[in-house]
Amino acid sequence: MPMVEKMLKNVFLDETKFSKAVNPDEVVAAGASIYAATLMKASKRPEILEINIDGVLSMNIGVEIAGGKFKHVLQVNKKVPCENNFELTNSEDNQ
Structure with missing residues (x-):
């Protein structure tokens, strides 16, 4: 993960603080499930369906x-x- 953080700091010009309190596996799983829900137009939460990926x-x-x-x-x-x-x-x- 240090390489990813370094690359992100280059993009955001070292002005962004990155939280290490979040489990990367959980974030990836959450992102994948949101993406799947938007593709299938299937979610009980309307704000999920408003996400444009x-x-x-x-x-x-x-x-x-x-x-x-x-x-x-x-x-x-x-x-x-x-x-x-x-x-x-x-x-x-x-x-």
């Missing part, structure tokens, strides 16, 4: 291009499903 990309997706560079095709945090069009060509003749 959007799937997003957790990382950039792309291809390696000439010179070993990385060409982003889809950006991190892009809502899925998504698409993008771009053109690639050969870097050398007769490939």
